[in-house]
Amino acid sequence: MTTTPADSAVGARSVLAAETSEGTQELARRGATDPRELLREEGAVLRLPEGVAVDPGDIVFESPEDETMIINLGPQHPSTHGVLRLMLELDGETVLRTKPIVGYLHTGMEKTAEDLMYVQGGTNVTRMDYLSPFYNECVFSMAVEQLLEIEVPERAQWIRMLMLELNRISSHVLFLATNGLDMGATSAMIYGWRERELVLAFFERVTGLRMNHNYIRPGGVAADLPDDWRDDVLDICEVFPGRLDEFDTLFTNQQIWRQRSEGVGVISREQALALSITGPVLRSTGVAWDLRADMPYLHYDEVEFDVITGSVGDVFDRYAIRINEIRESIRIVHQILDRMPPGDYRIQDAKVTPPPRSRIDESMEALIHHFKLFTEGFKVPAGEVYVAIESPRGELGCYLVSDGGSKPYRMHIRGPSFSNLQALPLMMRGGLIADAVAIISSIDPVLGDVDR
C-alpha cells in the first residue's frame, strides 16, 4: 500500500524508494524518523529498524496521560447481534465513551409501507423485528383495526394471543442462545436452537412459514388453527420446563456466568426511564411496567401471569427476567389452551376479509369482493392512531395515519430496540470490552427493529 509518511518526518529528503507491483513505496531513512513514530503505527507501516529492539526508556517523547484509543466494533462482527457498529473510546481495555452507529440495515420499510395495501402491510412490517414477527404484524393489524373501528372476533384474538406468547418463547430462547454464545458458551447456541425448532415447527404447521409469517392480518388471522393444535402446543408446554431447568443448571448457578454478568452493565431506574427504555431492560431496574398488565390489549386482562422484575439492573437480571418470562408465557399458553373459544378466525365483514376461495366460483359478489380486495384493497377512513403492545424487547408501537385510501399515508413503527440502544453508552462506561459484548447481548437488540 502506498502511504505518505507525515511530512514532518520525511520532508523532501526521502532517498529510498522501492518499486513494488503496487507502485513506488518510499522508505524513510532511519535517522529521519521521529521518535514518536517509532512507538506508533502510522498508516499501518511501523518504521522500526529491523533487528533492533527499542527500549521505551531510551526514547524521549511526551505521552499525554489521557491518550485514549478509539476502536471500531462492527458492523461485521459475530457478537454485535446483527449489523450494529460501535465506536468505543478505550483507555487500555476500559471503555469510556461509546457511540452506537446504526443504519446498516435500513430498508426503507416505512416508505415501502406507503406503497402497499393494508393486507400487504403485514408482509412488510413483519420483517422489522424478525425475531418476533407476529408482534409486528399484530401491532400493525391492531392499528388498522382501530382506524377501521371494527371488532376482531373472540377466537381470532385468542389465536393471536397464543401465537404471540409462543413467539415470545421462541424469541427469548434465541436470546438465551445468543447470550450464551456471546459469553463464550457455545452449547447455549445448540440447546437454544433445539428448543426453538419445536416452536418453529408449530408455526410452520399453522402459518406455513417458520419466520415472517404475515399470519396476523387486519380483521383477524389468515387461517384457522389446524385441528390437532392442542396436542402440538401441549407437547411444547411439557417439554419446555425441563429444558429451561437445563439452562438453569448450565448458567444460573454457575460461577463463570454469574461473575461475567452480575454487576455488569448496570443501569438505574431513573436513567432507564429518561432514556425511553422499555421491556426486560426497564424491568431489570425494578420498574414493573409491562403493557400486557398495565395497558392490556387482546385478552391479557383475563389471563393470569406475573410481571418479572429485577433489582439491580445488570446483565444477570435481564437474563433471569427473560428465562422467567418464558415460564410465564408457558403459563399463559396453558390458560389459552383451556379457554380458546370456537368461532370465526377472521371478521366476517366482506369489505375487509376476502371470501373463501371456493365461494368465488359460486357467487358473483364474492368474485367482485375478492377482485377489489386484492387489486385495490379495502379503504380505511381518514385519521391517525397509535397502538402499542409489549414485544419481547419492549414497547412496540405503530403510528398509522390514513388519508381515506387503501394504502397508509404514513406508517411509523416505534421499535423498542431503537430506544433501548441508547442505554448502551451508560451501561458500558467503566467496563471492559468483554463486558461490552455481554451488555449488547443483554439488551437483545434486533437491528431490523432499529433500522427498519
Place this chain on the structure above:
Amino acid sequence: MGLESLNHNFLTGTLEDFVKWARYRSTWPATFGLACCAIEMMGTGAANFDLSRFGMEVFRASPRQADLMIVAGRVSQKMAPVLRQVYDQMMEPKWVISMGVCASSGGMFNNYAVVQGVDQIVPVDVYAPGCPPGPETLIHAIVTLHEKIRDGEITRRRETTGAGAGIDLGDTGRAEKRLALGGRRR
C-alpha cells in the same frame, strides 16, 4: 456413476481433485448475517439441520480465515462498502452464496435503501431463493456450491470475470488503500 467414482477416489485421483475435495469438504463460512436470513442460517448451523456434516460449522469471524461468504439478508446502501471490504479481505479461492431474495435481487424492497441484489457488489456463485430460505433450501444451495467446486467451474470463471461488477464505490475519504487480494479493482 460407478466407474467415474473409481477414477476420482482418494487413492487414485489426481492432485487437482484432491485439492477440490479438500476445498469443498471444509468451506468455512464468514459471518455475514444481516437480517432475518441470518436467523435461518444460524438455525442451519444448529443441531437440527447441522452444517457440521459439511465441515462448515465453524463460522469464522475473521474474513481472512473464511472461504465462503453467505450474504444472509438485505444489504442496505450503508452496508454495501462494508460488504465489499469484507469480501476483498477474503483469500482466494472464495465463494459467495447469496441467501434469500433480498440478497439475490433486492427482494420485496425495491426502494432507495436496499441494494438490488448483492451481485452488484460481489460476484455470486449460488443464489438461494426464499424469504427466508428454510434450512433445507440453504443446504441445497450449499450442496450446489459443493458440486460447482468439484466441477472446477468456479476457478475457470474467476479468471474471466475478475472480481465483482467493477463498481467504483467512490472516495470514502480515507487514505487510498490498494488491496492486492481478491482481484484487481483498477
Place this chain on the structure above:
Amino acid sequence: MAPEEEPAEAVSAETPGDDETEPERHAGALVTRSRGQEVLHATRETYLETVEALKEEGFVMCVDVTATDYLERPVRELPAEIAPERFELVVNLVSMEPARRVRLRVQVPEADPTAASLFDLYPGSEAPEREVFDLMGIRFEGHPDLTRILMPEDWEGHPLRKDYAMGRIPVQFKAAPATR
C-alpha cells in the same frame, strides 16, 4: 358525543364539551380525540412548555418522536386555531401511574423546518429526533448531535418526504406500475 369521522374540509374539530366557547385544553394545548385517543395540538412556540407541563404531570417517558409529511394532504382535520403546515411532529408520551398515553402534534412549516429538541427533558428522544432529521429534514434546536442516523452520512435528501421518490428500479411486471 362528538362524531369521530371528519369531513374533508378543515373545519374545527369536534371536541368534547363543544357547546362552550372555550375549547378543551390540557397543559396549554388544544385537545382532540382520535379513535378514542387523546391528542394535543401545540404550536411550535408553546411546544416545549406543553411537554414540560406534561412531564410535571407524570408523563415520565417519551416513547416516540416522529413526523409526518402532509404535502399531499394540506387539508385535514385540525382545531380551528391551528394552521396546517407541511410537516407535523408527533410526540408520544406515556405515564405509568395512572397508566395512560397522550400524543402531541406540532405543525412545522416547510419554510423553516425547525423545532425545539426534547433532549433536556427526555434524553431518550435523542435517537428518534435524529431519525426525524434524517428522514424528514426537521432540525431540532438544542439537540446534542444532529446527524444522520439511518442513511449514510453523506446522503442527500430526506427519504420519507413525499416529494422523494421511492427509488425503485424498473422490473418486468405485467401488472400496472406503482402509482408513485
